[in-house]
Amino acid sequence: MKARVHVMLKNGVLDPQGEAVRHALGSLGFDGVSGVRQGKVIDLDLTETDADKARASVTEMCEKLLANTVIESYTIELG
Template identity: 75%
Template sequence: MKAVVHVMLKPGVLDPQGEAVRHALGALGFGGVEGVRQGKVIELDLADGDTAEAEAQVRRMCEKLLANTVIESYRIEIA
């Protein structure tokens, strides 16, 4: 089974990478982009098993390593 974790900075946390991308897009002629938030996507290949247990395990992974929960939020998809 596959788990996909989407990690983004929480609202209100400054995003210098997102701002650099917004600026670069403007310099390339892509007008109208008022804001960019940069995040990351992590794909995990998990052994087949109980979906609920897999989600709980991935949540523990996020809390311990994959996301800095002070400044980042995350969303988990189990497929």
């Protein structure tokens, strides 16, 4: 089973990388961009075949390592 985790900074947390991208886009002539939030995507290949168990395992991975839950939120997609 495959899992994809999307990790983003929570709303209200400053995103200096996103702001740098927004500024760079403006410098390249893309003036219509008023905000950018940058995150990360993590793809996992799991041996688990039960979706509920896989989701529980990936959630634990996120809580312990993949996301800093104080400032980041995450979503999990299973496929």
